[in-house]
Amino acid sequence: MSLSFNCANSLKKVKIFTDGACLGNPGPGGWGAILRYNGHEKEISGGDASTTNNRMELSAVIEALSLLKESCCVTLYSDSKYVCDAISMGWAKKWRSNGWKRSGNSPALNIDLWEKLLPLLDKHSLSVVWVKGHAGHPENERCDELAVHAANKAKLAIY
Numbered sequence: 225m226s227l228s229f230n231c232a233n234s235l236k237k238v239k240i241f242t243d244g245a246c247l248g249n250p251g252p253g254g255w256g257a258i259l260r261y262n263g264h265e266k267e268i269s270g271g272d273a274s275t276t277n278n279r280m281e282l283s284a285v286i287e288a289l290s291l292l293k294e295s296c297c298v299t300l301y302s303d304s305k306y307v308c309d310a311i312s313m314g315w316a317k318k319w320r321s322n323g324w325k326r327s328g329n330s331p332a333l334n335i336d337l338w339e340k341l342l343p344l345l346d347k348h349s350l351s352v353v354w355v356k357g358h359a360g361h362p363e364n365e366r367c368d369e370l371a372v373h374a375a376n377k378a379k380l381a382i383y
Contacts, residue, residue, distance in 0.1 A: 232349070237297045238259060239258075239301065240257060241366075241367050242300070243255065243257075244371055245372045250275060252272070253375050254372060254374025257370070269371065270374055273379070279337060281304035298348045298351070301355050303354065308354040
């Protein structure tokens with residue numbers, strides 16, 4: 225799945241790869257991201273002692289986009305259908321406009337994180353690319369390593 229878009233030539237073109245991991249769901253979790261721009265690469269990661277996989281997937285995107293100091297042309301690669309679909313199909317914006325209710329009037333999940341992410345999405349020209357997880361995609365595999373390492377650190381922090 226890919227959401228296509230037109231990017232102004234004046235915007236910096238950035239690739240962001242993300243992944244989240246959870247040791248139990250819920251449980252200790254971690255996230256990892258790689259930002260790539262103009263031949264430069266930055267890896268970031270973090271974790272939480274008690275969380276869910278979807279929260280870590282969202283956190284990776286939020287933390288990566290938060291590092292961008294200006295509006296950019298971003299291609300986001302993620303193995304999370306939850307994140308990719310909610311962004312590219314406009315679900316998250318619909319949840320917000322419906323008072324954080326999904327179709328069928330059930331409550332949306334992870335509202336606090338979506339409230340952080342949606343303004344970041346509005347700041348950038350964004351293309352979303354879903355990649356199959358654990359299928360040999362080099363950046364996805366590296367993000368998974370970063371996320372699992374962060375989840376293990378978070379697990380150790382609670383003992």
